[in-house]
Amino acid sequence: MPARSVIPLVAQRPAGLPVPLPPADTRVQAVDGVQGQTGPVDTRGRPLRDLRISVTDRCNFRCSYCMPREVFDQSHVYLPQDALLRFEEITRLASVFLKQGVRKIRLTGGEPLLRRGIEDLVANLAALRSPDGQAPDLTLTTNGSLLARKALALREAGLRRVTVSLDALDDAVFRKMNDADFPVAEVLAGIDAAQAAGLGSIKVNMVVKRGVNEDQILPMARHFRGSGVTLRFIEYMDVGNTNGWRLDDVLPAKDILQRLTAELPLVSLPPTTPGETAQRWAYADGGGEIGIIASVSQAFCGDCNRARLSTEGQLFMCLFASRGHDLRALLRGGASDDQLGAAIAGLWRARDDRYSELRGAATAARGQPVGAVDAASAPRVEMSYIGG
Numbered sequence: 001m002p003a004r005s006v007i008p009l010v011a012q013r014p015a016g017l018p019v020p021l022p023p024a025d026t027r028v029q030a031v032d033g034v035q036g037q038t039g040p041v042d043t044r045g046r047p048l049r050d051l052r053i054s055v056t057d058r059c060n061f062r063c064s065y066c067m068p069r070e071v072f073d074q075s076h077v078y079l080p081q082d083a084l085l086r087f088e089e090i091t092r093l094a095s096v097f098l099k100q101g102v103r104k105i106r107l108t109g110g111e112p113l114l115r116r117g118i119e120d121l122v123a124n125l126a127a128l129r130s131p132d133g134q135a136p137d138l139t140l141t142t143n144g145s146l147l148a149r150k151a152l153a154l155r156e157a158g159l160r161r162v163t164v165s166l167d168a169l170d171d172a173v174f175r176k177m178n179d180a181d182f183p184v185a186e187v188l189a190g191i192d193a194a195q196a197a198g199l200g201s202i203k204v205n206m207v208v209k210r211g212v213n214e215d216q217i218l219p220m221a222r223h224f225r226g227s228g229v230t231l232r233f234i235e236y237m238d239v240g241n242t243n244g245w246r247l248d249d250v251l252p253a254k255d256i257l258q259r260l261t262a263e264l265p266l267v268s269l270p271p272t273t274p275g276e277t278a279q280r281w282a283y284a285d286g287g288g289e290i291g292i293i294a295s296v297s298q299a300f301c302g303d304c305n306r307a308r309l310s311t312e313g314q315l316f317m318c319l320f321a322s323r324g325h326d327l328r329a330l331l332r333g334g335a336s337d338d339q340l341g342a343a344i345a346g347l348w349r350a351r352d353d354r355y356s357e358l359r360g361a362a363t364a365a366r367g368q369p370v371g372a373v374d375a376a377s378a379p380r381v382e383m384s385y386i387g388g
């Protein structure tokens with residue numbers, strides 16, 4: 001039996017670090033302005049701009065790189081309902097985050113479309129405004145399995161954009177990767193429904209695993225070229241502790257690019273916003289653009305402006321963190337909005353995380369791959385819990 005099948009997942013959801021309650025007379029000041037906006041700045045000069053909210057730790061897929069079936073099996077215990085942040089709690093926290101500089105909110109999970117009434121949460125979040133009167137750039141990442149059914153309701157609720165994860169066009173490869181025997185045709189129908197519903201600038205994320213779906217790079221590019229959908233290739237990452245990650249399984253960005261340009265000439269595009277994760281490329285013939293997210297081979301911690309709110313209200317400062325900060329206790333303990341804002345600002349100002357950069361440096365120093373376990377001393381939380 002492989003060792004990873006006995007990893008106790010409960011240990012990977014450690015209790016959140018307690019967040020001290022700021023004094024009751026706290027008034028949040030708009031300070032630390034950077035990039036023309038206010039809000040806290042961390043120890044490396046990075047502002048807080050992007051909030052990813054995990055709305056469920058459940059999923060109907062078992063992608064081997066995220067929720068391998070041998071670990072997330074029948075006996076896996078999901079969070080109980082009362083542990084999850086309620087929609088009012090998520091909305092209230094989001095409004096506080098907007099006052100701290102957040103401009104982009106992504107709903108994720110687990111599979112966010114499995115959370116009952118998700119459209120109601122979308123409507124609540126779409127109605128929020130930043131202090132300068134802007135609506136948040138609200139988006140959602142989904143495996144697409146329920147998108148054909150939900151796209152219109154999501155658009156009507158105020159969702160602006162959507163990212164769909166799809167790892168292959170070949171049905172057999174896709175069914176194997178989702179390990180739930182889910183057909184590719186239904187995800188493609190979901191993407192069509194999202195386009196028809198007016199969910200503009202749709203992105204498709206493809207995690208590339210060497211020897212598993214690398215032969216799908218060109219078919220995926222050919223399929224989405226000229227469709228208005230932006231395909232993004234993601235290097236397979238060492239998130240969590242259960243996916244058995246090895247550097248050998250990563251197809252680096254430069255190899256992905258080489259495969260593409262062998263058939264489809266590309267020209268480099270500048271980033272649209274600071275902290276953007278994907279390197280952008282345009283098809284030379286005007287057929288749209290693609291992105292490559294080189295999270296392993298070219299770490300982009302330097303301008304990382306992302307915070308993650310877990311399903312049960314823990315705030316994580318990095319995708320690879322091992323502990324989160326328990327905002328739910330503050331929320332349910334009667335903290336005011338100003339107290340919550342001051343607590344979030346204090347946590348962000350103390351932030352020093354740059355896991356991918358350190359892993360890259362350690363690999364270079366040793367002259368050999370530094371694996372998931374060597375690179376960090378403590379076990380990391382799973383992506384399905386913290387939110388991708």
Ligand code: SAM
Nearest residue numbers: 065066109110111141142143165205236237388
């Ligand atoms: N269930 C939704 C989905 O799959 O789109 C949202 C949650 S999922 C954790 C968010 C994103 O993380 C997906 O695009 C998925 O492909 C990506 N992801 C998960 N595990 C990954 C890994 N080990 N390396 C790179 N990307 C990963």
Ligand code: SF4
Nearest residue numbers: 059061063066110143
């Ligand atoms: Fe589910 Fe998304 Fe993880 Fe796949 S990547 S197992 S769809 S949460």
Ligand code: SF4
Nearest residue numbers: 301304318319355356
């Ligand atoms: Fe941001 Fe952490 Fe990823 Fe670096 S490793 S880019 S700090 S989430």
